[in-house]
Structure formats: C-alpha cells, structure tokens
Amino acid sequence: ETGVTQTPRHLVMGMTNKKSLKCEQHLGHNAMYWYKQSAKKPLELMFVYNFKEQTENNSVPSRFSPECPNSSHLFLHLHTLQPEDSALYLCASSQDRQGHEKLFFGSGTQLSVL
Amino acid sequence: AQKITQTQPGMFVQEKEAVTLDCTYDTSDPSYGLFWYKQPSSGEMIFLIYQGSYDQQNATEGRYSLNFQKARKSANLVISASQLGDSAMYFCAMSPISSGSARQLTFGSGTQLTVLP
Numbered sequence: 506e507t508g509v510t511q512t513p514r515h516l517v518m519g520m521t522n523k524k525s526l527k528c529e530q531h532l533g534h535n536a537m538y539w540y541k542q543s544a545k546k547p548l549e550l551m552f553v554y555n556f557k558e559q560t561e562n563n564s565v566p567s568r569f570s571p572e573c574p575n576s577s578h579l580f581l582h583l584h585t586l587q588p589e590d591s592a593l594y595l596c597a598s599s600q601d602r603q604g605h606e607k608l609f610f611g612s613g614t615q616l617s618v619l
Numbered sequence: 620a621q622k623i624t625q626t627q628p629g630m631f632v633q634e635k636e637a638v639t640l641d642c643t644y645d646t647s648d649p650s651y652g653l654f655w656y657k658q659p660s661s662g663e664m665i666f667l668i669y670q671g672s673y674d675q676q677n678a679t680e681g682r683y684s685l686n687f688q689k690a691r692k693s694a695n696l697v698i699s700a701s702q703l704g705d706s707a708m709y710f711c712a713m714s715p716i717s718s719g720s721a722r723q724l725t726f727g728s729g730t731q732l733t734v735l736p
Contacts, residue, residue, distance in 0.1 A: 546728070
C-alpha cells in the first residue's frame, strides 16, 4: 500500500465515450502527476499539479483534461479518445521539496479504447 | 534536456545470484537525482533507491545498491541475492534538482528482469 489509490483499475471505452480517471493520495503531499505508459515506450509525463495549480502540460492533446480540486485528489477526464490512447495511466504524488524527493505511484488504470 | 538509456530490454538471473541492470544518462543540469523503480505485473511503480549527483558514496538500500560513476554518466542497479519476487520491470529515472517546482522524472525504457528458480 503506497498511499496512492487509482480507480478504476481497468477501463474499456469507445471513441465517443466520456469517462474520468480518479486518483487519491493519503500521504499529505502537495504535488500530483499523471503519467502515460504505452507498450514498449518510456513513461511519459502528461501533467503536473503543485498545490492544486497546473505547472506542466507536456503538449497533451485536449481530449485529455486534468482536474485537481484539492491537493489530495486528481482527475483525468477523457473524451473522444483514439485507439492509440490505449495505455496504462499512472498517477503519482510527491512532497515537492528540495533534495531527495521520490514519487509515490498508484497501481494505474489500464485503458483500452475501442 | 535529459535522456535515460537502458540498453538491456531483458535479463535473466539465477535465484540467489547477483545481477546488474545498466543505466546511462545525459543531462546538462549541474545537480540531479537518479532513481530506480520496480514495476511488477500489478502495474504499481515501486521506488527502490535514490542517488544524488553530489553524494560522495554510492547509495544502498538492503539488497539494492547503486553503482554511480559520474564521469561515465552511469547509474547501474545491483541486486544481490536475487529472489523470485524480484522478477519485474525495472526503470531508471532522473530529475534535475531545482527549487520551486515539482519534480519531473525522465524515465528509461526499462529492463525486464526474470529470476529463475
């Protein structure tokens, strides 16, 4: 148990559907992240939130829309996705202080877009 | 820009033996941190070990040690006394150490380690 919970664990959706991924951290951290892990590719950073403010958007298509209502919760809203968006989506959190700082990851949501 | 290279897509090791997973990196940042994560089939990324670029000694955490060679820009992970539960994907990652912003890790492509009984 890492303190970062993601739901759902698995999601299958059509290209016209709208769905949301949820992430919750119980570690008191102030930074949260969305990563995308596609087969045979390194993890790709999608979004970073620091104290609820979005600080990074790594050229992610607008069909992915993040939301961070507070420091403990992070959502990723999905709409009109493409089959190439099928991947494992990982949420992470960190304390965001100088020096040694590690990310704590959730177990991910395995997304399949049909 | 940062880049992490893991040249071993797959590795096999006999149970109870030691194994080294390779990682080289490239960065222009003067201060940085190097991380290793383990990802079992369940999907969760588990932090293993950290090495700061200015740390004088190589990091160790239980059976994990990091062979840090700054001049060669390498940060290899050594797992001693391998166990069947060590079978997983292993990722090397790095991040600049900077103030005022959340950490951003750049990951390598990973090495799939299989421990044989």
